[in-house]
Amino acid sequence: DIVMTQGVLPNPVPSGESASITCRSSKSLVYKDGKTYLNWFLQRPGQSPQLLTYWMSTRASGVSDRFSGSGSGTYFTLKISRVRAEDAGVYYCQQVREYPLTFGSGTKLEIK
Amino acid sequence: VQLVESGGGLVQPGKSLKLSCSASGFTFSSYGMHWIRQAPGKGLDWVAYISSSSGTVYADAVKGRFTISRDNAKNTLYLQLNSLKSEDTAIYYCAKNGPLEDWGQGVMVTVSS
Numbered sequence: 552d553i554v555m556t557q558g559v560l561p562n563p564v565p566s567g568e569s570a571s572i573t574c575r576s577s578k579s580l581v582y583k584d585g586k587t588y589l590n591w592f593l594q595r596p597g598q599s600p601q602l603l604t605y606w607m608s609t610r611a612s613g614v615s616d617r618f619s620g621s622g623s624g625t626y627f628t629l630k631i632s633r634v635r636a637e638d639a640g641v642y643y644c645q646q647v648r649e650y651p652l653t654f655g656s657g658t659k660l661e662i663k
Numbered sequence: 664v665q666l667v668e669s670g671g672g673l674v675q676p677g678k679s680l681k682l683s684c685s686a687s688g689f690t691f692s693s694y695g696m697h698w699i700r701q702a703p704g705k706g707l708d709w710v711a712y713i714s715s716s717s718g719t720v721y722a723d724a725v726k727g728r729f730t731i732s733r734d735n736a737k738n739t740l741y742l743q744l745n746s747l748k749s750e751d752t753a754i755y756y757c758a759k760n761g762p763l764e765d766w767g768q769g770v771m772v773t774v775s776s
Contacts, residue, residue, distance in 0.1 A: 590763060592707075599769060600707065605762035612764070643707055647763070650720045652697075652709040 553578045553646050557655035563663035564634050572629045572658045574644035579624035580607075581648075588648040591620055591629045594657075595640040604629065605647075636662050664688040664765040666757050671770035678747055684740040684757030684767055692735035695760035698742045700753035701769070708753070711742065712760070725751075747774045 558573035572591075580588050587607035592600040602611040604620035607627060617632045631638055641657040670682040684696070698710040711731040712720045719731050730743040740757050754769040 592763075594707075599756060599766040602762065602764045605764075611762070641706075645707070645709075645763075650712065651722050652712075654707040654709065657706045 552651055553580075553648065553653050555644055555646055555653050555655035557642075557644060557658045560658055560660055562659065563661040565663045566635060567633055570631045570634050570638075570660060572631075572642050572644075572660070574622075574627045574629070574655050576625045576627075576646055576648075578648070580646050581624045587622070587624065588646060589620070589622070589627050590645040590647060591618075592643045592645065593638070593640050594643065595637075598640075600643065603642075631660070634660070634662055638662060664759060666759065666765060666767035668755065668757055668767045668770035671755065671772045673773045673775065674747055675776050676748060676774055680744045680747065680772060682742040682744065682755055682770060682772070684742075686738045686740065686757075686759070689759065689765075691733075691738040696731075696733065696740045697758045697760060697763070698729075698731060698740075699756045699758055699766075700751075700772075701756070702750070702753045705753075710755070713740070744772065747772075749774050 554577040556575045564570045589607045590605045591603040594600040603618050608620040619630045639662045644655040665687045667685045674680050695714045697712050713731045728746045732741045752774045756769045757767045759765040
């Protein structure tokens with residue numbers, strides 16, 4: 552199985568600052584079509600997860616351009632620019648390169 | 664798109680439960696569907712997938728105990744949970760495939776004596 556390892560944020564992050572969340576996979580997530588099969592989700596307390604980006608860097612519909620995904624085949628970053636109170640929650644990376652699909656353990660973002 | 668789970672509850676270890684996910688707002692028969700769960704205070708855990716042609720894939724932790732199925736005439740996804748264990752206690756979400764943009768609100772399953 553592909554293991555997803557997420558980094559920790561130095562919480563709390565001051566409102567208006569930027570935050571970068573890292574994620575590493577135990578195997579390359581680049582498929583033969585050239586796409587990188589990595590999703591980022593935000594789960595706010597008491598809510599279902601919300602897809603932020605897919606194919607590593609494509610924003611989901613309605614997602615603010617303050618969220619940007621980047622990376623290589625095994626190392627990924629979700630950058631949040633000008634963080635706001637509504638960005639607080641737990642962020643998960645997920646590989647959809649192969650089954651079983653696997654998630655990182657989550658990175659908590661707190662806003663000051 | 665709307666996905667609404669139902670069928671959760673409190674069940675004893677070793678017993679069975681069947682979850683449903685009612686779908687609307689899209690052509691259900693054209694999409695694969697997932698079940699994903701989240702134990703209390705824990706992270707997300709993928710459980711099972713069914714393709715539009717009803718091919719299935721399972722996580723090792725549930726293989727042989729859980730069965731994912733679908734009824735396209737009823738626009739409904741199912742998850743049959745058998746031989747339940749305490750570690751199956753979680754919120755169970757259904758989600759539409761490609762690219763997992765749509766999730767239900769989740770349904771709680773508690774396995775306890």
